[in-house]
Amino acid sequence: MTTNSVVLYTHLTQNPSPAPVKGKTFGVRPAPSTRRYISVAQKFWISQTGALVWVSLSVILSLPWLRDLSEVIGFVSAILVITFIAYVPGYLVAFLAVSLLVDRQPPFKVSDPDLPITILIAARNEAPNIVMTLQYIANQNYRGPISVVLVDNGSTDGTADVALAKARELKLNLLCLREESPGKNFALNAGLAKIVTPYFITLDADTLLHRFAVKHIVARLLSSPPDVGAVAGHVLVRNSRDNFLTRIQEWDYFLGIASIKRTQGLYQGTLVAQGAFSLYKTEAVRQVSGWPDTIGEDIVLTWKLQQAGYRVYFEPTAVAFTAVPKVVRHFVRQRSRWARGMVEGMKNVPPWYQPSYLKKFLTGIDLVIPVIDLFYTLVWIPGLILACFGKYYIVGPYTLFVLPLNIGVSLIMYTYQLRVFGQLDLRVRKNRLGFFAYVLIYQLISSPVSLWGYVQELFQTRRVWR
Structure with missing residues (x-):
């Protein structure tokens, strides 16, 4: 990797309606390879x-x-x-x-869908963000009709009024509901009751869709076997230039989270169809009674879909850009919530309840993740401190043996992401500092935060909406 290649994408917000590049075909996969299946x-x-x-x-x-x-x-x-x-x-x-x-990744069988789609947004005090989110929905390159159901979950900043005014300006079909019960699951279930289309997308109120996001995620579901109940979109960071913390998270989403989802998608068991941007079959979500009253409602819903016999895919060319925490307190709150959600998923649907050995294995990995986080926090980090004083009992030359493998995975995923970006006409931009910090110190941050989330779930501390 040259120094010029350690870069990431430009802000989508610089060009809400990117024009197709001459010679490029969007939404159509290359011809299938003649390689042995x-x-x-x-x-x-x-x-x-x-x-x-x-x-x-x-x-x-x-x-x-x-x-x-x-x-x-x-x-x-x-x-x-x-x-x-x-x-x-x-x-x-x-x-x-x-x-x-x-x-x-198999090619699309249906490359230019036109089915009606509903986008479901649960929002709480999102007046500053909802305008741009609706703008990007209106700019979608999608042949079918798109309607929006916005559920205002007890906002006090006029989120609904701002959204309705912007929808009128954009001539966007928007239904606005009010749900007073605090909790994202209550808001999402209220919206689910009003959906009349066979497929719907969940979208966070601060997440911006790439122009071909709806087209590609719907194409993936329509090109999949009938037992696929959801497709997770490819969520990336849009505010990485805010500070050092967001720069690190940019690489986590770009390499870490994306590589895990791509692997899980390969084995047809993506573990989280994240609420930030995913496509669902309406009847499948209703069959499992919607989102449960948990802090990781999207995780538990995904596991319930898999338990019911549905497969969950991942579509890398269906890209959305979300705002990540730029304050340490908010980052800790988000990642500890994710850790709690993983534990909730295992409590509600244990790995051995999954119907196939592939799903049992993928969900079973989550049984050892808390143990790894425990050892990294209570053993490896103290060992690293000891190594700084010449005591190499725990952290020493042998522990560096796994570093080339981590870098290798990053290079594999980086090459793959470049191909995905080429299909979407997205450019990449420099973020060397974030890359090296991600490789060298991110585990020092993420493991203790995750451990804190497990402790919160163990003692059932109070849950918060965001």
């Missing part, structure tokens, strides 16, 4: 084999580290420490890397 099951076992080979190599190379650490904390404790800060994370990253290499 590899089934999803075969890809899964290829990835498992690659991950196990990596772990085996890691075990062999870590034997001196195990010996040295055993002399300090004992053999059993040393095994536990190395397992959850090296072996298990290494296995998961290796599985991710091989999965990304073998993945081939």
